[in-house]
Amino acid sequence: MSYQLSYDEDSRLIISGLECDCPCEHNLPEQDIYVGNGILNNIARYVRRRKLGTHCVLVADNITWEVAGRRVCELLRADGVEVTPCVIRRDGPMEPDERAVGEVFLALQPDTEFLVSVGSGSITDTTRVNAKRCGLPMVCVGTAPSMDGYTSVVCPLTYRGLKIHRPGNCPDIIVCDIDVLKTAPLEMVCSGVGDVLGKYIAKADWIIGSIINDEAYCPTCGQIVTDAVNKLVDNVDEIRTKSDKGIRILIEALLLSGMTIMIIGHTRAVASIEHNIAHYWEMMQMMRGKKPPQHGASVGVTTLMVWPLFTRFMTEDLSRLDLEKIKAGRISREDRVKWMRYAYGEEGGNTIMSENEGDFLSWEEQERRIRRAQERFEDIRACIADMPPFEKIYGAMERLGAQMKPADCGVDAELVNLSMHCAKDYRTRYTLFKTLDECGLLEDYLKDYPFEWKP
Ligand SMILES: [Zn+2]
Numbered sequence: 190m191s192y193q194l195s196y197d198e199d200s201r202l203i204i205s206g207l208e209c210d211c212p213c214e215h216n217l218p219e220q221d222i223y224v225g226n227g228i229l230n231n232i233a234r235y236v237r238r239r240k241l242g243t244h245c246v247l248v249a250d251n252i253t254w255e256v257a258g259r260r261v262c263e264l265l266r267a268d269g270v271e272v273t274p275c276v277i278r279r280d281g282p283m284e285p286d287e288r289a290v291g292e293v294f295l296a297l298q299p300d301t302e303f304l305v306s307v308g309s310g311s312i313t314d315t316t317r318v319n320a321k322r323c324g325l326p327m328v329c330v331g332t333a334p335s336m337d338g339y340t341s342v343v344c345p346l347t348y349r350g351l352k353i354h355r356p357g358n359c360p361d362i363i364v365c366d367i368d369v370l371k372t373a374p375l376e377m378v379c380s381g382v383g384d385v386l387g388k389y390i391a392k393a394d395w396i397i398g399s400i401i402n403d404e405a406y407c408p409t410c411g412q413i414v415t416d417a418v419n420k421l422v423d424n425v426d427e428i429r430t431k432s433d434k435g436i437r438i439l440i441e442a443l444l445l446s447g448m449t450i451m452i453i454g455h456t457r458a459v460a461s462i463e464h465n466i467a468h469y470w471e472m473m474q475m476m477r478g479k480k481p482p483q484h485g486a487s488v489g490v491t492t493l494m495v496w497p498l499f500t501r502f503m504t505e506d507l508s509r510l511d512l513e514k515i516k517a518g519r520i521s522r523e524d525r526v527k528w529m530r531y532a533y534g535e536e537g538g539n540t541i542m543s544e545n546e547g548d549f550l551s552w553e554e555q556e557r558r559i560r561r562a563q564e565r566f567e568d569i570r571a572c573i574a575d576m577p578p579f580e581k582i583y584g585a586m587e588r589l590g591a592q593m594k595p596a597d598c599g600v601d602a603e604l605v606n607l608s609m610h611c612a613k614d615y616r617t618r619y620t621l622f623k624t625l626d627e628c629g630l631l632e633d634y635l636k637d638y639p640f641e642w643k644p
């Protein structure tokens with residue numbers, strides 16, 4: 190297992206020497222990802238190198254237009270590219286909703302050859318869904334180190350007030366100019382850090398999945414992400430002051446996380462139970478007509494919430510489990526259907542159940558998993574022991590001035606408690622929460638999150 194990170198003379202981030210004998214298929218990313226100071230000035234050359242064409246639509250909102258959009262527009266025009274700007278104007282934060290997506294669509298011309306997004310999550314998603322639908326390549330100019338989705342192929346969008354996901358294009362070129370990223374508000378920087386810290390949980394859950402269910406675990410991707418996150422935790426003060434070094438470390442962690450998705454073709458290394466809970470908050474807040482929390486910020490908070498359950502599990506004695514009692518306490522298939530509809534709503538619950546049919550376990554399968562957890566407990570313990578101390582992560586977020594509690598994200602106790610109980614059911618992806626549930630331990634582990642539900 191090995192890999193090397195380097196930059197070429199053009200500030201292009203390169204992963205090379207990837208050697209891994211895990212069962213996953215590995216593909217090295219083909220995108221051009223640039224990170225450096227002042228590199229925005231090279232944008233026309235980057236576009237030419239990739240032969241994207243001479244006619245583009247440039248998407249920004251009124252804030253990112255001022256930050257970098259206008260300059261990108263001028264630089265491309267000076268190089269002979271015909272640019273149609275599409276500046277989405279909003280009073281508050283821009284939502285990636287049908288109106289924004291439609292605005293971009295209507296800005297497209299018959300001769301448009303590529304799209305350029307100038308912004309962070311919302312702008313990139315609004316642009317990439319159009320790029321996908323129109324079969325056009327895309328360039329992304331990042332304006333904030335706030336999330337790991339620059340390299341993503343899935344767009345979280347808002348449609349009629351609800352969260353939906355649609356396929357999108359991964360940008361062919363991603364330009365992260367540190368001088369631009371530094372101008373992002375500290376709140377967005379904190380959000381990026383929160384998204385990255387969740388990777389410790391994702392990694393532990395992935396390894397636990399490989400122990401319990403023989404899931405393929407890629408140690409190289411695990412290592413790429415861990416190296417980047419460790420570096421980030423050790424440099425929180427640089428990040429807080431938005432120094433060149435700090436911002437580079439943060440954006441590298443976000444980009445490399447995203448790159449593991451391209452290498453192995455799934456998000457196992459970057460999202461698990463902490464993302465389930467954060468998505469649930471987002472979904473429910475929107476359904477209730479409330480402002481959804483910022484993605485990365487809420488992932489940081491949910492990471493702090495689930496972490497103590499992992500540490501506690503290290504002291505567990507699985508030999509004390511009473512299998513007859515666990516069997517007798519199982520939820521029936523009928524009650525599970527009711528539970529899913531209660532927790533996720535009629536439509537949401539039905540969709541999750543139809544997409545994850547194997548999630549209602551037979552007793553034989555549950556028993557197999559319990560026995561595996563008992564046999565391999567030392568391996569599970571070792572992977573949790575490998576996580577940094579909780580205090581270190583907590584301290585890092587505190588020093589940064591990040592959101593620490595659900596209330597900081599505008600989420601009330603009732604939603605928090607429910608989310609902790611239903612997050613394990615959001616998808617098939619294996620997590621320690623499923624181990625706890627299958628071993629009949631979850632209710633006890635969640636007693637700080639009291640929640641009563643009767644079928
Ligand atoms: Zn995330």
Ligand SMILES: [Zn+2]
Binds near residue numbers: 409
């Ligand atoms: Zn591998």
